[in-house]
Amino acid sequence: MSCGHHGPGCYVSFDAEICDGCTRCVRSCPTKAIRVRDGKVVHKQEACIGCGNCLRICPRGAVRASSTDLSHLDKSRISVALVTPILYAQFPGVLPKDILKGLKRLGFNHTVDMSYFFEMFQFATEEFVRRNRETQKVPWPLLSPVCPVVMRLVQTRFPGLIPHIHPIKRPVAIMAKQVIRTLSKHYGVNESFINMCYINPCPTKKGDIPGTTDESFTNGGPYAMGIRDIYTRLAREVEHVRNIEAIPMTSASYEFEQCTSGDGLLWGMSGGETVVSDIEKSLSVSGLDETVSMLEKIEMGLFRDIEYIEFRACTEGCIGGALTAIDKYLAKSASQGMIKLLGTGKRLNRDRINRLYEKDWFFSKRSEQGFLENEGFTATPLTIEEMRKIDGLVQLINGRDCAACGAPDCRTFAEDVVRGETPADACLMLRAKGLTGEQVMKHINSKECGHACQRFG
Amino acid sequence: MNLLRRTYPVREGDFIHAGEASIHVKNTLKSLNYNQDIVRRVAICGYEAEMNMVMHGGDGVLKVMISPDMIRLKVEDSGPGIEDTELAMQEGYSTARDEFREMGFGAGMGLPNMKRNSDELFVDSAPGRGTAVTMWFTVAGGCP
Numbered sequence: 001m002s003c004g005h006h007g008p009g010c011y012v013s014f015d016a017e018i019c020d021g022c023t024r025c026v027r028s029c030p031t032k033a034i035r036v037r038d039g040k041v042v043h044k045q046e047a048c049i050g051c052g053n054c055l056r057i058c059p060r061g062a063v064r065a066s067s068t069d070l071s072h073l074d075k076s077r078i079s080v081a082l083v084t085p086i087l088y089a090q091f092p093g094v095l096p097k098d099i100l101k102g103l104k105r106l107g108f109n110h111t112v113d114m115s116y117f118f119e120m121f122q123f124a125t126e127e128f129v130r131r132n133r134e135t136q137k138v139p140w141p142l143l144s145p146v147c148p149v150v151m152r153l154v155q156t157r158f159p160g161l162i163p164h165i166h167p168i169k170r171p172v173a174i175m176a177k178q179v180i181r182t183l184s185k186h187y188g189v190n191e192s193f194i195n196m197c198y199i200n201p202c203p204t205k206k207g208d209i210p211g212t213t214d215e216s217f218t219n220g221g222p223y224a225m226g227i228r229d230i231y232t233r234l235a236r237e238v239e240h241v242r243n244i245e246a247i248p249m250t251s252a253s254y255e256f257e258q259c260t261s262g263d264g265l266l267w268g269m270s271g272g273e274t275v276v277s278d279i280e281k282s283l284s285v286s287g288l289d290e291t292v293s294m295l296e297k298i299e300m301g302l303f304r305d306i307e308y309i310e311f312r313a314c315t316e317g318c319i320g321g322a323l324t325a326i327d328k329y330l331a332k333s334a335s336q337g338m339i340k341l342l343g344t345g346k347r348l349n350r351d352r353i354n355r356l357y358e359k360d361w362f363f364s365k366r367s368e369q370g371f372l373e374n375e376g377f378t379a380t381p382l383t384i385e386e387m388r389k390i391d392g393l394v395q396l397i398n399g400r401d402c403a404a405c406g407a408p409d410c411r412t413f414a415e416d417v418v419r420g421e422t423p424a425d426a427c428l429m430l431r432a433k434g435l436t437g438e439q440v441m442k443h444i445n446s447k448e449c450g451h452a453c454q455r456f457g
Numbered sequence: 458m459n460l461l462r463r464t465y466p467v468r469e470g471d472f473i474h475a476g477e478a479s480i481h482v483k484n485t486l487k488s489l490n491y492n493q494d495i496v497r498r499v500a501i502c503g504y505e506a507e508m509n510m511v512m513h514g515g516d517g518v519l520k521v522m523i524s525p526d527m528i529r530l531k532v533e534d535s536g537p538g539i540e541d542t543e544l545a546m547q548e549g550y551s552t553a554r555d556e557f558r559e560m561g562f563g564a565g566m567g568l569p570n571m572k573r574n575s576d577e578l579f580v581d582s583a584p585g586r587g588t589a590v591t592m593w594f595t596v597a598g599g600c601p
Binding site for chain 1: 459460461463476479480483485487488489490493496497500501503504523524525
């Protein structure tokens with residue numbers, strides 16, 4: 001039994017039967033969205049950004065990402081697999097086209113590789129940066145919109161940086177839009193007959209219900225499968241494809257049905273977005289802690305001379321995603337090997353992209369940038385008096401962020417106490433000092449409480 | 458009283474932790490729902506002041522006082538002090554050691570930046586007596 005956090009609005013769910021309340025996930029959460037209360041995990045869904053840290057760290061496997069099951073593929077509709085280069089990296093030494101053939105054997109009618117749309121995004125981005133140098137419409141540094149986790153992190157923890165977000169549609173949104181339009185025209189059917197399924201390296205799908213629509217195209221469509229959820233079955237099919245060489249690759253009817261390029265494979269790794277672009281003053285940052293620390297610095301007014309920053313919440317980039325199947329360093333080596341084989345270079349015509357650019361084709365609505373539905377979620381603001389009580393309680397505890405209370409650190413615990421969400425006697429340090437909950441509350445409500453702060457906590 | 462005071466220690470030469478006090482102040486102001494403009498200005502001033510202390514200052518403290526309509530940042534250090542305050546306020550004037558310039562600091566924009574981003578700034582310093590910089594920020598429209 002999972003603990004009642006099903007449905008849309010939830011990237012991950014926790015199985016209360018398996019959870020033993022160890023607090024590892026609590027401490028790993030970058031938005032402090034998890035607590036342990038009465039020995040069981042409590043997930044504050046509205047603060048979850050779907051980074052997958054809890055999923056990686058849980059020693060008991062109690063955390064599960066939302067994923068569409070293969071059996072949910074509707075045979076009466078046209079199913080399309082939207083493939084990121086991270087999938088190829090999971091099969092060292094295997095040619096990308098064999099992996100796409102394997103996907104078709106799993107029941108997909110079409111496979112679409114993302115490289116084509118990466119190139120579109122890249123050209124449009126270069127054009128935007130060039131023009132922004134003159135107009136300065138968007139403040140430097142621009143923040144890459146590619147990683148949806150970072151977008152949600154900016155929205156929840158750094159709303160002041162929202163104006164810095166690069167306004168070009170994310171590659172996955174460009175892909176979803178064009179694929180559904182082209183294929184519905186090709187088959188002469190309504191768009192609802194095309195089922196796009198994103199083969200996902202990270203838990204960015206919301207909810208367990210397979211038909212939950214996601215208008216924002218955060219996931220490329222209503223369906224998303226974690227790479228590791230289909231890996232075993234796909235590996236079997238790929239093996240089959242490689243043994244029987246007679247299976248020909250059906251020729252691609254559309255440009256985007258082509259196989260991947262070296263440039264596309266680069267995108268799976270940190271730095272791949274910036275290395276093939278002609279923006280000189282760019283940085284690439286990967287890892288959640290590093291991303292948070294970078295965003296803190298940008299908020300302090302640093303890095304104004306940088307034009308573009310690529311962010312990936314996962315270490316080493318998307319190949320480090322929480323739903324990938326093989327070790328990220330093996331995947332990196334596999335990608336590098338394949339890039340050497342395929343070579344790099346652009347395939348799209350820049351002039352054509354520039355014409356689309358002129359028609360405002362690439363500019364996104366906020367919803368298409370992977371934003372949370374509940375616009376700008378932030379915790380209820382505290383008053384100065386409450387903040388003083390929190391400072392005082394942190395000093396009184398003088399703790400070591402042990403998380404035994406079920407909050408990630410002493411300051412968050414103090415905040416929970418002042419907000420009335422948890423009792424003060426949940427703290428072992430206070431109990432060890434012989435203080436009762438009543439005495440603690442009396443202290444923090446007194447006038448002398450909280451007038452200095454020597455620790456960061 | 459509707460007032461919050463905090464004191465943060467800042468250590469000379471500690472580049473690893475430099476800026477943490479300002480980040481903490483910035484995040485506190487965000488939780489208190491101050492407007493983005495003032496949060497940004499306080500953060501920039503705090504950061505510049507902290508860097509000055511880390512580079513020149515000797516050990517010192519960053520003090521913050523937060524009230525509904527005013528925010529005060531005060532940094533006090535036991536460093537060599539400033540010989541000519543007027544000169545120090547000029548853009549591009551720097552006495553930073555070469556090693557810090559190589560790290561990308563010491564462009565002579567610290568005090569001018571603090572002056573630009575605060576509503577009032579006072580420098581109290583003399584050679585051998587250390588430096589105290591006080592910055593005031595007026596909260597437009599009062600506390601949220």
